[in-house]
Amino acid sequence: MLRAIPRHNVNLTSTELRLVLQGAMGRVSHPDGRAQFEANAVRYFGAAHAIAVESGRTALHMALEGLDLVDGAVVVLPRYCFFSLVKVVEGMGYRPRFAPVDPETFALDPARLVHAMNGAHAIVFIHPFGQLADVAGLQAVAAVHGVPLIEDASQATGARWGRHQAGTIGDVGVFSMVSGKNLQTFGGGLVVTQRDDVARRIQARLGTDTGKNDAQISQAFRAGLQRWFLTSPAGFKSIMHPATLALATLAPAKLEGMLYEERQAYEPDRAIHRLSDAQGALGVLELDQLDRRNAIRRAHALRMLDGLKGIHGIHLPRFDPSAENSFNAVAVRSHWVPELAQGLRRAGFDTRTDYMEWFGDDRDFDEPVLYLPNHPGMTEDDIDRLVAAVRRILRHR
Numbered sequence: 001m002l003r004a005i006p007r008h009n010v011n012l013t014s015t016e017l018r019l020v021l022q023g024a025m026g027r028v029s030h031p032d033g034r035a036q037f038e039a040n041a042v043r044y045f046g047a048a049h050a051i052a053v054e055s056g057r058t059a060l061h062m063a064l065e066g067l068d069l070v071d072g073a074v075v076v077l078p079r080y081c082f083f084s085l086v087k088v089v090e091g092m093g094y095r096p097r098f099a100p101v102d103p104e105t106f107a108l109d110p111a112r113l114v115h116a117m118n119g120a121h122a123i124v125f126i127h128p129f130g131q132l133a134d135v136a137g138l139q140a141v142a143a144v145h146g147v148p149l150i151e152d153a154s155q156a157t158g159a160r161w162g163r164h165q166a167g168t169i170g171d172v173g174v175f176s177m178v179s180g181k182n183l184q185t186f187g188g189g190l191v192v193t194q195r196d197d198v199a200r201r202i203q204a205r206l207g208t209d210t211g212k213n214d215a216q217i218s219q220a221f222r223a224g225l226q227r228w229f230l231t232s233p234a235g236f237k238s239i240m241h242p243a244t245l246a247l248a249t250l251a252p253a254k255l256e257g258m259l260y261e262e263r264q265a266y267e268p269d270r271a272i273h274r275l276s277d278a279q280g281a282l283g284v285l286e287l288d289q290l291d292r293r294n295a296i297r298r299a300h301a302l303r304m305l306d307g308l309k310g311i312h313g314i315h316l317p318r319f320d321p322s323a324e325n326s327f328n329a330v331a332v333r334s335h336w337v338p339e340l341a342q343g344l345r346r347a348g349f350d351t352r353t354d355y356m357e358w359f360g361d362d363r364d365f366d367e368p369v370l371y372l373p374n375h376p377g378m379t380e381d382d383i384d385r386l387v388a389a390v391r392r393i394l395r396h397r
Contacts, residue, residue, distance in 0.1 A: 003233075004241035005386070007350040008180045008329075009377035010228040011293060016285045020186070020228070023221035023278050028214050034280030040287050045165045047173075047192040049199035052275035052283065054212060056154055056176025059189030060088045061268055063150050063172040064122070065205055066191070066198035069094065073121035078108045079360045081126060083263050085152065086359060089124070091266030098360035102134070104318035106331065106356075109364075110137025117145045125149065127156035127166055128356070129371070130182070130297075130328035131319040135161055135169045142170075150174065155328040157182040158294040166326070167192050177279075179227045182294060182326050183286045185279040186224030211276035221278070233377070236350070245345055259352065294326050296376040300383050301327035304374065307387035308332070313394040314340075315367060330374045333367035336397050340370055343393035349373055349386055 012020065022028075034052050041050035053059050064075070075089045079098035089096045099116040102109040106128035113123075123142055127133050142149045149170030153159070156166040157175055167173030172195065175181075177188040193199055211217070229235040247255040275283070305316055315333040319325055331354075334340055341351045354369040372386065 002237075002348045003382065004237040004348040005350060005373050005378060005382055006231045006236045006240065006375075007352050007371060007373045009231040009236075009375045010179050010184065010224065011376045012228055013285065013289060016282060016289075017228070019278075019282055019285065020221050020225055023218060023282075024225045026214065026218050028217045028221075028276070028278040030277045030281035033277035033284070034211065034275050037275070037280035037283040037287070040284055041190060041192065044287055044290075045168050045173075045192050047165075047168050048194045048196065049192065051191045051199065051202050051206070052280060053189045053191065053206070054273040054275060055187060056174065056178070056189040057084055057088050057266060058272055059174035059176070059191045060085065060124075060150070060152065061092065061266070061272070062191050062202045062205065063174050063193075063198070064089070064092055064094070066172060066193070066195075066202040067122060067148050067150070068197075068201060069121050074119055076113070076116050076120045076123045077359070078124075078126060079362065080106060080128075080356055080358055080364065082355070083357050084266075085124060085126075087263065087266040092268045096359070100362070101364050103365035105131060105133065106317065106369075107131070107133035108138060110134050110141050113138070113141050117141065117147070120145065120147055122148050122150060124152060125170070126152040126154070127159065129317070129331045130155045130159060130326035131317060132156060132159055132161055132166060132323045132325055134320075139169070148172070154181055156326045158290045159326040160324040161320075168194065171195060172198050177283065179224060180328075182297070182328055183283070183290055184224075185275065185283045185286065186220045188275045188279050188283070190275075206272060206274055209272070209274050211274050211279075217276045217278050231377075241348065241350065244350065248342060248345055256353070259355070261355075293376045294324075297327045297374055298325065300374050300378055300380075301325075301330050303380065303383050304330055304372065304387060307384065308390060311391055311394055313397045314390065327374055329371040331369050331371050333365060333369055334394075335367050336394060337368040337370045339397070340390065340393055344372075344386070344389055347385070347389040349389060
């Protein structure tokens with residue numbers, strides 16, 4: 001009997017599931033849930049300040065505002081990144097400047113970053129797919145040019161570089177906590193920083209806001225509950241896998257369209273909200289499970305990458321083996337991505353084509369990128385079956 005594997009799974013303990021069920025039914029009263037989550041995040045990340053907000057975009061907005069950049073500031077970004085980063089920077093009236101990435105790591109390349117630094121006021125970098133960027137090199141460039149580093153660690157929550165947690169390596173770190181991230185509160189964002197001045201400006205901007213209203217939070221938990229079921233073994237096998245397999249065969253454009261997120265402009269002057277107490281209470285539980293779940297992801301990813309070595313037609317990522325990477329996904333490059341995605345889907349494995357984009361006029365690699373599944377709901381046998389399926393699909397390419 002085929003065991004169908006989703007690309008990511010909304011992994012919930014029984015305690016987390018009970019909280020989400022209560023929230024979905026309108027029971028969202030969790031006094032001081034956000035404050036407790038922020039206090040626990042301060043301890044976990046070893047940061048002086050942790051401020052929980054409504055989304056990852058809002059977290060980046062608050063980070064930029066907290067740094068008090070000049071009007072029209074030049075903000076350097078990887079030219080291979082998430083469109084939401086660019087939209088926030090542009091929406092705040094800053095000028096994005098795109099710098100090269102290392103094609104082996106997908107991350108901002110410090111060796112070629114210097115050419116983008118003339119007149120720059122800040123650098124935003126990411127840890128693509130949970131593999132840590134060359135943070136020592138980025139710190140050195142930022143120090144030479146006297147500009148702050150903004151670290152988007154959304155896919156690397158819980159990853160470590162030596163004694164430093166991802167998110168605390170730059171002047172300010174930001175996280176998204178939507179479904180599919182290593183730490184999820186069904187919407188939400190987090191800002192961490194050691195800088196008192198940055199935290200003070202952010203707190204002043206947020207004021208006494210207490211988060212979105214109860215109806216909005218209940219809706220977020222209902223949507224999260226649905227995603228939990230559809231990525232559970234029963235829900236994915238009975239509903240999602242047959243549906244995506246049929247769409248991939250009969251209407252592939254429609255399947256891609258379902259995954260597309262509209263590129264809306266960011267509006268910085270709208271109402272800005274903190275994270276709700278109910279989501280904060282879920283964040284407390286998620287934070288307690290983060291290291292355990294990351295250890296499973298890490299073991300799975302290393303087993304998968306070791307098994308995929310030497311396969312013709314697939315290019316594996318390079319990463320710092322001394323770092324504790326979080327491996328939110330295993331991203332591979334291949335000219336055979338459509339064939340690989342379809343073959344893996346038929347073998348029971350969900351994948352996703354790339355949702356990062358190129359900005360500017362140049363590219364640092366040409367092959368499409370495919371995200372292979374990696375999450376705590378998988379077993380070693382699942383990993384081995386995935387590796388065998390990739391070998392079989394690419395055998396004659």
